Amino acid sequence: MATLIVPSSVPSPDDDAAQLKKAFAGWGTNEALIIEILAHRNAAQRKLIRDAYGAAYGEDLLKDLDAELSSDFQRAVLLWTLEPADRDAYLVNEASKRLTASNVVIMEIACSRSSTDLFKVRQTYHARYKKSLEEDVAYHTSGDIRKLLVPLVTAFRYEGDEVNMTLARSEAKILHAKISEKAYSDDELIRILSTRSKAQINATLNHYNDHFGNAINKDLKADPNNEVLTLLRAAIKCLTSPEKYFQKVLRMAINKLGTDEWALTRVVTTRAEVDMQRIAEEYQKRNSIPLAKAIAGDTSGDYEKMLLALVGKGHA
Numbered sequence: 001m002a003t004l005i006v007p008s009s010v011p012s013p014d015d016d017a018a019q020l021k022k023a024f025a026g027w028g029t030n031e032a033l034i035i036e037i038l039a040h041r042n043a044a045q046r047k048l049i050r051d052a053y054g055a056a057y058g059e060d061l062l063k064d065l066d067a068e069l070s071s072d073f074q075r076a077v078l079l080w081t082l083e084p085a086d087r088d089a090y091l092v093n094e095a096s097k098r099l100t101a102s103n104v105v106i107m108e109i110a111c112s113r114s115s116t117d118l119f120k121v122r123q124t125y126h127a128r129y130k131k132s133l134e135e136d137v138a139y140h141t142s143g144d145i146r147k148l149l150v151p152l153v154t155a156f157r158y159e160g161d162e163v164n165m166t167l168a169r170s171e172a173k174i175l176h177a178k179i180s181e182k183a184y185s186d187d188e189l190i191r192i193l194s195t196r197s198k199a200q201i202n203a204t205l206n207h208y209n210d211h212f213g214n215a216i217n218k219d220l221k222a223d224p225n226n227e228v229l230t231l232l233r234a235a236i237k238c239l240t241s242p243e244k245y246f247q248k249v250l251r252m253a254i255n256k257l258g259t260d261e262w263a264l265t266r267v268v269t270t271r272a273e274v275d276m277q278r279i280a281e282e283y284q285k286r287n288s289i290p291l292a293k294a295i296a297g298d299t300s301g302d303y304e305k306m307l308l309a310l311v312g313k314g315h316a
Contacts, residue, residue: 003276003312006042013048016041017056020049020064029068031302038081039309043273046081072261073303079269080310085120088113089128091266092121092153096140103145105266106137107231110152111238112245115159122153144185144228151194152235158197168203169211171196175204176212179219184228193235202240243278246271247286250279254298264295264307272310280311 011019016037023030023037038046053061065077079087088109095105110118125133138150171192178186193201208216217233224230237245246267253263271279283291292313296304 003280004040004042004272004310005312006040006045010041010045013045013052014056016045016049017053017061020053020061021057024064024068031069031073032305034065034069034077035302035306035309038077039306043084047083050081071303072265072299073301073306075262076265076269076303076306076310079265080272080306083124084270084273085117085124086128087270088117088121089125089133091270092125092133093129093136096136098140101140103141103149103227103231104234106149107152107235108238108245108249110149110155111235112242115156118153119156145231147185148190148194148228148231148235151190155194157195158200160197161199162197163199163203165203165207168200168207171204172208172211175208175216176219179216182222184220184226184232193232193239198239201236205236205240243275243282246275246279247282247291250283250291250294251287254294259298261299261303264299268295268307268310276311 010016019033019037023033037049041049050061053059053064062078062081065081066074069077079090082090092106092109094100095102109121113121122133125131125136129136134150134154137153138146141149174188175192178184178189183189192204196204205216208214212219217236220229220233220236222229234245237248249263249267253260253267267279268276280291283289283294287294292308292311295307295311299307
């Protein structure tokens with residue numbers, strides 16, 4: 001359930017590339033034209049535009065966008081123009097750097113992508129950075145956080161709906177026992193979260209809730225300052241109900257004293273073609289304000305226009 005509005009008849013990639021070249025010409029950049037084109041093309045169309053631009057002008061569209069635009073608008077346009085696997089690889093690499101380190105971004109990409117998509121991210125990372133994603137994540141983390149994140153980014157889960165209820169019951173007991181012992185980085189707990197299909201994890205956690213009378217994330221709130229617990233809760237939410245996870249990231253980004261533009265940009269650009277409609281519904285339900293209105297109240301200028309176009313409130 002994406003919200004991206006793509007016009008019913010789209011110009012050819014060559015025409016779009018020519019229009020973008022025109023947007024860069026002259027004294028000022030035509031930001032409105034950039035939004036009109038790029039924010040209303042899907043991933044396959046954006047790739048064709050980038051290819052056509054390279055063929056026609058011998059330049060990389062991304063480099064020209066980088067040179068012409070600035071600040072949050074620039075970041076939103078650049079992230080959006082990248083192919084999904086390339087964008088995720090870029091975000092993980094950024095999240096594993098010292099100054100931009102973010103374990104939650106690494107977890108988010110590991111847990112909210114399909115197995116095939118995550119596999120493509122690892123392949124792209126390899127090609128782009130000449131090393132493995134796992135290697136960088138392992139190098140830039142340590143202790144219990146490394147112990148949790150490395151298996152999550154290497155996961156290749158079964159994607160089907162089949163569920164083994166006997167297994168769900170026995171693994172719910174294992175999870176409850178480990179959490180009761182505060183053994184949050186126990187091998188068994190990590191094995192269950194990093195290898196089971198999302199459907200199986202859902203069944204296990206439903207059983208946990210029914211049998212032990214508490215949602216697992218409630219039991220994982222024992223120490224609010226423990227980063228491992230925070231990551232575990234976020235991973236569970238991401239694996240079982242991504243729309244609830246992402247609405248919360250958006251809410252925190254918007255309601256912060258001073259907007260967290262990086263989080264806002266990341267969620268909008270990575271989910272616009274995936275499940276933004278569900279996220280927006282969840283956001284409205286939880287915050288009693290439409291997501292587009294919340295974004296408009298907290299951003300301005302071309303950045304605001306770009307984000308609103310991606311959440312389905314721009315004009316195609």
